Structures are given as structure tokens and as C-alpha cells.
Amino acid sequence: MKEWITKIWRPSVDGCRMLLLDSLRVHKMASIRELLEDECSTQVQYIPPGVTGLSQPMDVSVMRTFKRKIEDLYVKYHTEHPFPRTPLSDA
Known part of the structure; x- marks a missing residue:
């Protein structure tokens, strides 16, 4: 997930973004959320199971x-x- 964020998502981000993720355990990891929010200006929201x-x-x-x-x-x-x-x- 971190590789996708750094190689795919981060280069495509231009300003603030919102990313909808499902409830997969890796998506809810604090390190993933922090990487998206702090380094990619991305607000993370989760789709309910x-x-x-x-x-x-x-x-x-x-x-x-x-x-x-x-x-x-x-x-x-x-x-x-x-x-x-x-x-x-x-x-």
C-alpha cells in the first residue's frame, strides 16, 4: 500500500484530495492514513462494510x-x- 501511495497516488495529487477506501485492514492502518494525510494532502474516508x-x-x-x-x-x-x-x- 505504501508503495502505491508513493509511486502512484502522490505524483498524481495536485492540491487537496479525498480518497475513499474500503474497510480492508491495511487501509485502516494509522501509518497509511498518516502518509496520505500528512504527505499527500489527502483526506481519507472509509466506505462502511x-x-x-x-x-x-x-x-x-x-x-x-x-x-x-x-x-x-x-x-x-x-x-x-x-x-x-x-x-x-x-x-
Whole structure:
């Protein structure tokens, strides 16, 4: 997260900004918030947990279906083409 802030966010900031973050633990770390607020002139706000369906309807309606289809294809492929076994001598 710190790398993204310093390499991507900071160079793009021109004046005061607000950044909306979800409730991922790393987003709520004091060091992350301080870096954004103190060094990047960024006000941090958090999206409450459980509101993805309201705030990102495409994530719920389209991406969920897409991800489920990809997972099904992955499982089907690896059911038909099992991973090779590693000999105990190589473990």
C-alpha cells in the first residue's frame, strides 16, 4: 500500500484530495492514513462494510458472475488435467 501511495497516488495529487477506501485492514492502518494525510494532502474516508452492492453494483451483478464462471472453468480444467505429483524425493 505504501508503495502505491508513493509511486502512484502522490505524483498524481495536485492540491487537496479525498480518497475513499474500503474497510480492508491495511487501509485502516494509522501509518497509511498518516502518509496520505500528512504527505499527500489527502483526506481519507472509509466506505462502511457491507455496502459494496450499493456503491459498486457492477461488482455485484457482473463481476460476481464472471468470477464464478472463471472459477468453474479453473476447477473443471484441473479436474480433467490434474497437477503432476511431486515425488517424495523432490519434496
